[in-house]
């Protein structure tokens with residue numbers, strides 16, 4: 196009998212938290228077309244700031260892969276993900292100008308600051324590759340699962356917001372998340388009890404921070 200993979204087991208154990216992060220009211224409103232443009236604009240500006248902080252985090256995971264990984268293809272997966280953030284930042288700028296969202300004077304809100312603080316703490320040298328790659332998977336997987344829900348059959352997402360959903364809901368991004376999950380699974384299989392615990396706790400923090408992040412865009416928030 197095959198032992199259940201670590202991530203598979205976590206997703207069962209923390210189903211509620213995972214669903215909370217991937218089926219948030221913001222995403223439900225994007226899918227059913229009731230989203231307020233002010234919510235979307237808040238998310239857009241805050242996520243632009245988040246992605247700028249996310250780049251150095253991904254770079255730190257790349258460095259850990261180079262130092263600690265037993266498989267040279269890990270680095271290539273991470274590098275591809277990092278490279279696509281270049282295009283992503285350009286997309287945020289275009290999208291923001293389309294909606295008249297001035298990116299130059301947005302201030303990060305508390306939820307965003309807290310999330311970026313977690314990223315920064317994980318960039319430290321004493322945080323191992325296993326924890327870091329697991330977190331990278333978790334962060335990307337939440338967006339993939341969330342936006343993929345908005346591109347499914349039956350979604351009533353407004354046409355002008357479809358491109359946003361496609362960005363994280365497309366097949367290629369799904370494949371990237373699968374690759375990250377495969378790497379994380381491989382590493383977690385060989386991890387110590389301490390590393391496993393730290394990875395699980397940090398994954399749960401990511402889920403909470405994602406919920407808080409979506410909450411910023413609540414009407415009257």
Ligand code: HMH
Pocket residue numbers: 242245246249334335337338405408
């Ligand atoms: C808050 N989580 C947040 N923003 C993102 N862009 C992603 C995950 C995926 O990159």
